Structure formats: C-alpha cells, structure tokens
Amino acid sequence: MKKEELKSQMIAAMKAKDKPRLSIIRQVMGEVTNIEVNERREASEADVDAMIKRLIKQTGETLEMSKQAGNDPDRTALLATQIEMLEQMLPEQVSGEALEELISRVLEETGATTKREMGQVMGALHGATGGNFDKPAAARILGERLA
Numbered sequence: 512m513k514k515e516e517l518k519s520q521m522i523a524a525m526k527a528k529d530k531p532r533l534s535i536i537r538q539v540m541g542e543v544t545n546i547e548v549n550e551r552r553e554a555s556e557a558d559v560d561a562m563i564k565r566l567i568k569q570t571g572e573t574l575e576m577s578k579q580a581g582n583d584p585d586r587t588a589l590l591a592t593q594i595e596m597l598e599q600m601l602p603e604q605v606s607g608e609a610l611e612e613l614i615s616r617v618l619e620e621t622g623a624t625t626k627r628e629m630g631q632v633m634g635a636l637h638g639a640t641g642g643n644f645d646k647p648a649a650a651r652i653l654g655e656r657l658a
Contacts, residue, residue, distance in 0.1 A: 513556050514543055520600075531589065535596050539563060557641050560601060564642075567597045606645040613639060614652050626657045 517540055524533040542562040546554045574590040605613060617635045621628065632653055636644055 514540075514554060514559065517543070517559070531592055532596055535566075535593055535600075538566065539597075539600070542566070560641065560643070563597050563600050567594055570594050570597065602641075602643050604643050604645050605640050606648055610644055610648060611652060613644070614649060614656070618656065623657065626654070629653050629657060632657075 517536055521533065521536045521540065524536055539559070539562060543554045543559060546552070546558055546562075570590055570593050574587060574594065577587045577590060613636065614632070617623075617632055617639065621632055621635055623629070623632045629650075633646075633649065636649055
C-alpha cells in the first residue's frame with residue numbers, strides 16, 4: 512500500500528466517522544512518518560507493507576494476551592476488528608495456480624533441484640512477490656517438486 516492510498520483512506524474514514532479504521536490508519540501513517548524522519552528517506556511500498564505486517568503481529572499478540580487475561584469482550588472484539596482492517600490494507604497474496612506457475616518459473620531460473628536449495632528458491636519467491644505469497648503452500652509445493 513502506498514502512502515497516497517493511506518491518505519485517501521484516512522480522509523474517507525474521517526468523512527465516514529469510522530473511528531476504529533481512522534485509528535489504525537493513523538497508526539500506520541505514524542510509522543511511515545517515523546521511517547521518513549529517522550532514516551531521512553521516502554517510505555517505500557514494501558516498507559509500508561512490512562509495517563502493516565508487524566502491526567498485525569503485535570495486535571494479534573495483544574489479542575491473545577487479552578483473551579487469556581479475560582479482559583473486556585469489547586476490547587478483544589476491537590482488537591480482532593483492527594487485525595481484519597490491517598489485513599485488508601495488505602496486497603493480496605499470491606496463491607493457488609499463480610503460485611505454482613511462479614514456483615515453476617523460479618525453479619527454472621535458479622536451476623534448483625534438491626531440497627537443500629529450498630531456501631534459495633524461497634528467497635527468490637520473496638523477492639519476486641515482495642513477501643506476499645502463501646509460504647506454507649509454497650513450502651509444500653517445493654517439497655513435492657524437489658528431491
């Protein structure tokens with residue numbers, strides 16, 4: 512997701528008075544600003560996606576702790592909603608037939624034939640998709656294709 516898209520989503524959330532979505536978007540925008548200020552560079556789309564994935568992980572951990580502690584059900588529902596909103600901000604993952612075709616192409620390009628080379632292939636898949644692919648499915652497919 513690009514910074515411009517985030518800004519337009521923030522404006523839409525403000526107009527719709529969607530406070531939970533606005534809160535999440537502001538959190539992501541704050542992270543983008545931190546990168547731009549601290550590293551003195553423009554945040555790339557990959558940076559934004561990585562931040563969103565990190566926020567999903569952090570919010571998921573908070574949700575689990577909240578459930579274990581028996582906290583307010585409204586709070587846990589809000590955390591679950593925030594995770595869903597963050598997941599919607601990510602680009603769609605490559606999976607299914609598209610993933611199989613991509614794996615075939617990467618195997619051809621890398622010349623990998625053994626399971627020892629699986630890390631190299633996974634790295635190439637990560638580079639080709641920006642990390643937006645179904646990793647368990649890719650590992651299963653590679654396990655079947657590599658000797």
